[in-house]
Amino acid sequence: MAGPIASGGRATAAPPGASYGRALGLLASLFFMWGFITVINNTLLPHLRSVFDLNYTQTTLIESVWFIAYFFASIPAAKLIERVGYQKSLVIGLLTMAAGALGMVLAASLPSYGVTLIMLFVIASGITLLQVAANPYVAVIGPSETASSRLNLVQAMNSAGTMLAPLFGAYLILGRSKGGTAATGTVLTEAERLADAQSVILPYVIVAVVLAVLAVVIARFPLPAMGSATSRVAKADRKNHSLWKHRNLVFGVPAIFIYLIAEIGVANLFVNFVSQPEIANLTNEQAGRYLALLWGGMMIGRFAGSAIMQRIRAETVLAVFSIGAFVVMLITVFTTGPIAMWSLILVGLFHSIMFPTIFTLGIKGLGPLTEEGSGLLIMAIAGGALVVVQGWIADAYGLQTSFLLTAACELYILFYAVWGAKVTAPLPDPVAETTH
Structure with missing residues (x-):
């Protein structure tokens, strides 16, 4: 796989001691935006469940399509980065997102599920495209020992976006629609569904404009290159090494895949779950506001995790958080009322450090194989597509029971933290050597 860290073979290596503070600040805005847009879903x-009268399987299929894109787009994204460079690829990614946001205006105008x-x-x-470039970039520009701390810190901005998105969606989508403000179970007329479909037009116009402005800013910003010489050496070295000798990557790819099933399942079914009479008996608009607390917990957890990992090994922190997530998911499944709702909100705190920590543990010790390993880990985000399995379980056995799948996912993360993340056959990291 083409390297997401390289600058297309045309940039010069960054000088030793170069400051990446401003670049990281700008990249943090990208983390914010893709978190924001993802959680609008x-x-x-x-x-959409109300507008198109969908069952849980059809509803979660929408999110599955979203994450299937990670599987199909990861390799082309990495190749694009190698061909046109890091900075141009970020601009292309932002403009692609803006085009899709404008396309959502068309979908709402028709309206069309397809x-x-x-x-x-x-x-x-x-x-x-943004993920393939930005995550490994942040991970390799400093000491490898603090990579998890650094990526958790920047990912906290992603969580800030995910925390604000439910408020934005609840106000501009659910709050302006009949289905979003009516009591659970209300049957809408055809005219009401058509009117509700139009409520997504304004939010996505706003999103498209912001993405276009950010693309212009990125295009004009002097981002530091990440060393073309390093990439050429890496390509030669790769022939003598195998990814499959690195246990932390081999078990890290399914860890990312499985974690995404847990995170996306909780987030996508949260509103429907807490709206149920036996849980909190809220309207969808009200439940959307509580969803902001779940994502707020992820933001707090990432800031805290970044500080904790300065003193405690990332593997240990990951193990503790996975145990906490498993416990609160069992409480969610086997209780009702406010306890079930607040336990589901609390899982956001425990999920907070999982993705950035698994990612940095997965590429640890890969040396010249870091680029390929990063690409595989980003591709594993496609695991979010299997949220449709939880939708099927919810239809067949009940929405509350479906969260047992989430609990099972937490156990694999615990396994990875305790055993799977151990580094085997570590290789020297030439990228780190060029950036100190």
């Missing part, structure tokens, strides 16, 4: 899904799926795929493909 959490309020969009119950909205066009909605296509446009969400386009937006997710743009996000994939």
Whole structure:
């Protein structure tokens, strides 16, 4: 796989001691935006469920299409980065997302379930391009020992976006629709569904404009190159090494895949779950506001995790958080009322450090194989597509029971933290050597 860290073979290596503070600050805005746009789906899904009269399987299929994009777009994204460079690829990714957001306006105007799926795929493909470049970039520009701490810190901005998105969606989508403000179980007329479909137009116009402005800013910003000489050496060295000798990567890819099933399942079904009479008996709009607390917990957890990992090994922190997530998911499944709702909110705190920590543990010790390993880990985000399995379980056995799948996912993360993340056959990291 082409390297997401390289600058297309045309940039010069960054000088030793170069400061990446401003670049990281700008990249943090990208983390914010893709988190924001991804989590708009959490309020969009119950909205579309009402507009198109979907069951849980059809509803979660919308999110599955979103994450299938990670599988199909990861390799083309990495190749694009190698061909046109890091900075141009970021601009292309942002403009792709903006085009998809404008496409959502078309989907709402028709309205069309099929066009909605296509446009969400386009937006997710743009996000994939940003992910393939930005995550490994942040991970390798400092000491490898603090990579998890650094990526957790920047990912906290992603969580800030995910925390604000439910409020944005609840107000501009659910709050402006009949289905979003009516009591659970209310049957809408055809005219009401058509009117509700139009409520997504304004939010996605706003999103498209912001993405276009950010693309212009990125295009004009002097981002530091990440060393073309390093990439050429890496390509020669790769022939003598195998990814499959690195246990932390081999078990890290399924860890990312499985974690995404857990995170996306909780987020996408949260509104429907807490709206149930036996849980909190809320309207979808009210439940959307509580969803912001779940994502707020992820933001707090990442800031805290970044500080904790300065003193405690990342593997240990990951193990403790996975145990906490498993416990609160069992409480969610086997209780009712406010206890079930607040336990589901609390899982956001425990999920917070999982993705960035698994990612940095997965590429640890890969040396010249870091680029390929990073690409595989980003591709594993496609695990979010299997949220449709939880939708099927919810239809067959009940929404509350479906969260047992989430609990099972937490156990694999615990296994990875305790055993799977151990580094085997570590290789020297030439990238780190050029950036100190």
